[in-house]
Amino acid sequence: MSDATAPDRAARRDKARRARRAGKRLAVGLAFLGPNIVGFLCFTAIPLVFALVLAFSNWDLRLHNMFKDEPLKFVGLDNFRRLLGTPEFYRYLGNTLFMMMGIPFGIAGALGSAILLSQDLRGGSGRNWRRLILYVGVAVVLVGGGGALLVAAGAPLAGLTLLLGGLACAVLMGGVLGGSTVYRTLFYLPFFTNGVAVFLLWKRFYSPIDGPVNRALQPVLDRLTTAVQATPAPAVRAGSWLALAVMAAVMFLGVRTLRRLWRDGEMGAVGVLLAAGLMTLPAWLGLRWWPTGALALGSVVIGGAALLGVATLLLGGRGSGERFVAPRGEAFGTGLMLGVGLLLLGVLCVGAGRVFDALPAMAGHPEGLTPPLWLSSPFWAKPAMIFMGLWAAVGGNTMLLYLAGLSGVPGELYEAADIDGAGRFSRFWHVTWPQLAPVTFFVVVMGVIGGLQGGFEMAKTMTNGGPAGTTTFLSFYIYTEGFETGRLGYAAAVTWTLFGLVFLVTIFNWKFGNRYVND
Amino acid sequence: MSTTERDSARVHAACEEVAMLPPPRGVPGAAAQRKLWGSLAVHVVLAAISCVMILPFVWMVLTSFKTLDESFAAGWLPSALRWENYGALLNPDPDDLRTRGMNYLRWYWNSLFVASCVTFLQVFTSALAAFSFARLKWPGRDKVFLLYLSTMMLPGLVMMIPNYQIMITLGLVDTYWGLIIPAAFSAFGTFLLRQFMLTIPASLDEAAEIDGASKWRLFWDVILPLARPGLITLTIFTFIGNYQSFFWPLVMLKSSSRYTLPVGLLFFDSSQGQQLNLLMAGITMSIIPMLLVFVLLQKYLVKGIQLGAVKG
Structure with a gap:
């Protein structure tokens, strides 16, 4: 008996000691966590529960305040039902999604900047570097001296020419002496300072009558007007056929790429179909934009041909033995990105075609071509914001992430590509781009999540949601409903709907992101 | 050893000799020259993009030195370096209608x-x-x-x-x-x-x-x-x-x-x-x-x- 109890007692004592130690560890851990977790509970956890309650109630600051206290009611799903039954909601969601068209362009620009910044900026060996400084110095003297002469001669716009020339020379000199850090700093500046101040600055930059953008555009458009008036109208309209030809070439390249990916078993059916579907969307857009029968028909024929090409590829590839079979969901993300890229190119082609088609009529107008009204125009307000966003995004965090990614690409891969005789483009396509896939994926997901919630500051400072609600994004809608009107319950329902959308993207990230990260 | 074999051996030897020769003198210079022009081109592109990036800021600073009339005129350059606008914000005159209701500092x-x-x-x-x-x-x-x-x-x-x-x-x-x-x-x-x-x-x-x-x-x-x-x-x-x-x-x-x-x-x-x-x-x-x-x-x-x- 005593043999058995002694270890028992020891074990019990041991256990008690361990429990005491665990309790002490817990106390120390929580003591350090204390200040933070109090705030976390008060301003994150409790509000979270509160937000859920709000979304199902008729909480309204006009009904429940210090003067008035009407009974609070739970209205079940009424807020959500009203939201989904409001046509404005879909319009504002559409506005929000429209702004996301800037994301691919921003990412492409950031990748381009990162590649440029990671080039050899010293021209190889040390002697070359010195020669580089000499060349740039001579250029600076030439441009600066030329500008000074222009001013002396009293040439029109000489001051501005001199200013811009001097600025360019100063930047170039700084870059040659300071290397890529100087450029990186200047590139990152718009992103870093992006906020209310910069939005107000751009609002004035875009000002329709006296803003610098339109002041610079007007002479260009005047020259274009005379050029178009001098050309016979059918010749100008032929430009839209050229645009259609470019679109056909883009579609052909797209189908060929899809075909290769499918044959090699690199992409599954879902990815191929998605890319093909997105790719053909611009063709249907052509139907809406072109009243002229022949052009609309042309774009639809191109889109149909592309779709047909993909269909034959999916059906025809099955029997032949040369195809590797990919799982259906394989490379879904790549298919999506490819599809979005082709979609945007196609939209650009269709848009350019539409412009060429309408140019003779527009130039025939007594005032000639006039620059857009930008933020005051329902059509141009969102594109204007996208351009501004690109200005900030091209040198932003995305570029920094790509720079880090580029320095992580193993040099052996490039050496192997050189031995295989790869050119510049195929080096990029077969080495750089796949190696950067994790960064790209991360950036796209973050961009979409940010884009869904964003746009409030821009809308509030630049347009106040207008003109005619064309720049009212979901975040701005939440602000007006919740804080201007006071319908907190309804606004909370909108935020939860927004959360649902963000959550979908996050699930997409979990499902497909891990594959990229583990590679 | 047949003639063809002997020939091929000679060819091989010749090839090896050629391989051991120093490369022609013009080549590395040309490659370096190409590199130099390439990096100069990259510099120019980077400088151009940098200029676009800071252009709105340049306009902002220049406009802040202008008088009100100048600020709506066509040119970018102020006629003189005036600090009055900054002074009006930092040290507002209570009678100045332009800054009424403002308290910038x-x-x-x-x-x-x-x-x-x-x-x-x-x-x-x-x-x-x-x-x-x-x-x-x-x-x-x-x-x-x-x-x-x-x-x-x-x-x-x-x-x-x-x-x-x-x-x-x-x-x-x-x-x-x-x-x-x-x-x-x-x-x-x-x-x-x-x-x-x-x-x-x-x-x-x-x-x-x-x-x-x-x-x-x-x-x-x-x-x-x-x-x-x-x-x-x-x-x-x-x-x-x-x-x-x-x-x-x-x-x-x-x-x-x-x-x-x-x-x-x-x-x-x-x-x-x-x-x-x-x-x-x-x-x-x-x-x-x-x-x-x-x-x-x-x-x-x-x-x-x-x-x-x-x-x-």
């Missing part, structure tokens, strides 16, 4: 004050929590951390509405505390500092324990100094984020004397926006603190972002 001070308070508190509470998550072991720790992480996914807008109601209940609407307190705690900051603290070797903790140091000593004297790059990164993020913060101050602040710069500038734009030169002077001055932070601490910023710590 006060807004400036409010912004810097609120952003500094938030930054100090947030970095401090985040560092404590990060230490607890990264360097201490306690039951349930990972579950609590997961809870923190999962709230980072929520859109900030979800929390804004109930927090506004909470602020109304606490009577903190239109006060500095209403801006400072909710921003003093951050799951993102905790996460960022935890990532930094995890990279510090665990042997330091053991050494400190053997020396009989308390956990507080370990935190204050060992871990915090080593986590300095992380602390600086978070400081930059928090300071700039709060200096720029717009939605929450816009909702919370009602009286002009408590406005922060973004809200004040919006007010200025809507009430006195036709004073383009004054507006640009105000915008220029509001960007200066960010420029200072950026230029002085850029090194840490780039590193922090590239470590995967991207906010939003």
Whole structure:
């Protein structure tokens, strides 16, 4: 008996000691966590529960305040039902999604900047570097001296020419002496300072009558007007056929790429179909934009041909033995990105075609071509914001992430590509781009999540949601409903709907992101 | 040995001789020359893009030196370097109609004050929590951390509405505390500092324990100094984020004397926006603190972002 109890007692004592130690560890851990977790509970956890309650109630600051206290009611799903039954909601969601068209362009620009910044900026060996400084110095003297002469001669716009020339020379000199850090700093500046101040600055930059953008555009458009008036109208309209030809070439390249990916078993059916579907969307857009029968028909024929090409590829590839079979969901993300890229190119082609088609009529107008009204125009307000966003995004965090990614690409891969005789483009396509896939994926997901919630500051400072609600994004809608009107319950329902959308993207990230990260 | 074999042997020898010769003299020079022109082209493209990037800022600064008439005229250049616009904002004349209802210096001070308070508190509470998550072991720790992480996914807008109601209940609407307190705690900051603290070797903790140091000593004297790059990164993020913060101050602040710069500038734009030169002077001055932070601490910023710590 005593043999058995002694270890028992020891074990019990041991256990008690361990429990005491665990309790002490817990106390120390929580003591350090204390200040933070109090705030976390008060301003994150409790509000979270509160937000859920709000979304199902008729909480309204006009009904429940210090003067008035009407009974609070739970209205079940009424807020959500009203939201989904409001046509404005879909319009504002559409506005929000429209702004996301800037994301691919921003990412492409950031990748381009990162590649440029990671080039050899010293021209190889040390002697070359010195020669580089000499060349740039001579250029600076030439441009600066030329500008000074222009001013002396009293040439029109000489001051501005001199200013811009001097600025360019100063930047170039700084870059040659300071290397890529100087450029990186200047590139990152718009992103870093992006906020209310910069939005107000751009609002004035875009000002329709006296803003610098339109002041610079007007002479260009005047020259274009005379050029178009001098050309016979059918010749100008032929430009839209050229645009259609470019679109056909883009579609052909797209189908060929899809075909290769499918044959090699690199992409599954879902990815191929998605890319093909997105790719053909611009063709249907052509139907809406072109009243002229022949052009609309042309774009639809191109889109149909592309779709047909993909269909034959999916059906025809099955029997032949040369195809590797990919799982259906394989490379879904790549298919999506490819599809979005082709979609945007196609939209650009269709848009350019539409412009060429309408140019003779527009130039025939007594005032000639006039620059857009930008933020005051329902059509141009969102594109204007996208351009501004690109200005900030091209040198932003995305570029920094790509720079880090580029320095992580193993040099052996490039050496192997050189031995295989790869050119510049195929080096990029077969080495750089796949190696950067994790960064790209991360950036796209973050961009979409940010884009869904964003746009409030821009809308509030630049347009106040207008003109005619064309720049009212979901975040701005939440602000007006919740804080201007006071319908907190309804606004909370909108935020939860927004959360649902963000959550979908996050699930997409979990499902497909891990594959990229583990590679 | 047949003739063909002998021939081929001779050819081989000749080939080897050729291979051992130094390469023709013109080739490396030409390659270097090509490299030189290539990098010059890259320089020119980079400089051109840089110019586009700073062009709006150049216009802003130039306009801030103009008179009102000049600011609506075509040229970019002011006729002289005038500091009057800055003077009118910083030292407003009560009779000056152009700056009526404005209190630019006060807004400036409010912004810097609120952003500094938030930054100090947030970095401090985040560092404590990060230490607890990264360097201490306690039951349930990972579950609590997961809870923190999962709230980072929520859109900030979800929390804004109930927090506004909470602020109304606490009577903190239109006060500095209403801006400072909710921003003093951050799951993102905790996460960022935890990532930094995890990279510090665990042997330091053991050494400190053997020396009989308390956990507080370990935190204050060992871990915090080593986590300095992380602390600086978070400081930059928090300071700039709060200096720029717009939605929450816009909702919370009602009286002009408590406005922060973004809200004040919006007010200025809507009430006195036709004073383009004054507006640009105000915008220029509001960007200066960010420029200072950026230029002085850029090194840490780039590193922090590239470590995967991207906010939003």
